[in-house]
Amino acid sequence: MSKAPRACVIGWPVEHSRSPAIHGYWLRQYGIDGAYEKEAVPPEDFAAFVSDLSAHGYVGANVTLPHKEAALRAAASADAAAEAIGAANTLWLDANGALQASNTDAYGFMTNLYAGAPRWRETCDVAMVLGAGGAARAVLYGLIEAGVSRILLTNRTVAKAETLAREFGAPVEVLPWESKESALSACGLLVNTTSLGMTGQPPLDIMVEALPQSAVVTDIVYVPLETALLAAARRRGLAAIDGLGMLLHQAVPGFERWFGLRPEVTPDLRAHVVATLGGG
CATH class of the missing domain: 3.40.50.10860 (Leucine Dehydrogenase, chain A, domain 1)
Known part of the structure; x- marks a missing residue:
């Protein structure tokens, strides 16, 4: 039965x-x-x-x-x-x-990333991850598994980022929140795992102009689908991937x-x- x-x-x-x-x-x-x-x-x-x-x-x-x-x-x-x-x-x-x-969050994130930018690894030796919560943990795991050699992790509360860096070890490096834009020129991937930019939350304050033209920008936020970060990336002609795909693939x-x-x-x-x- x-x-x-x-x-x-x-x-x-x-x-x-x-x-x-x-x-x-x-x-x-x-x-x-x-x-x-x-x-x-x-x-x-x-x-x-x-x-x-x-x-x-x-x-x-x-x-x-x-x-x-x-x-x-x-x-x-x-x-x-x-x-x-x-x-x-x-x-x-x-x-x-x-x-x-x-x-399955890391699987969902990485599958969405490859779907939106199939060749992202070819131009990504350095990635920057914004945030140090549960989503950041999944993203770090996925990027390390994919072989990214250097990941700059930055968070408004630096102690949380330092805790993750200790847990995940190399290649994760902690970057002060106020210094994030100065490091963008080396990054082939920028990932927002914070709630900043989500409907009802404060905006994410970051200028994407310093990113290389080959860089990929992805935001795990999906309400709204087009965050200010993604809109700014698209204006620069960068590959921009919203967070809904991560939800679907996971x-x-x-x-x-x-x-x-x-x-x-x-x-x-x-x-x-x-x-x-x-x-x-």
Whole structure:
């Protein structure tokens, strides 16, 4: 007696999540008899909830704020990305019912980067990453795995950047926030992982004029899709990649785990999710 697989996204709050729009689209697109739902779970209940996912009727789950670090702690085992990043965003039950964890944010970021600028590595010996939160950890992991030889990490709170630099080691170097523009001329890639420039947040104050003409600029913010940073990069004729692709691509491995089919990120999926963004 096999039942249609069900997965969910767990957060607190969870209403803002776009994951149901992504996975629901794929379930319909591929004619899969399954479901993807939202579960609002407070932090004090999270460990108990995921320790008994099957009792709630789920084969796996996405995990969003504030539960990503707790998700890693709750898992019986985790992949290399989750261990290095220190957080998990994808959970599933293995054949023995043990909880497994992955972090697909680095995969999503890198896949989006290669999709938007397939030859970015050819002109990128030095990258600059703005921010030192959870997203920065995923980006650092992805860039190091891709072989970037020098990564300049800068954050408004320098101690947070220094902590990441110690954890990730070479090639990460900490750069004072006020010195970031002076180092842009050496950078083949600029990544914003902060919330600056997001709808409702202060603007990101950085001048991209010093970047080389071959540089790529990417922003993990996707509300708005066209941030001031990306608009400035496009005015200079630079390759500019928005953050929505990272969100779409990070969803692929989880869907394959839960529903047995590897889905595609297509223009139609992107348009479907953009329609859900509204005013942010």
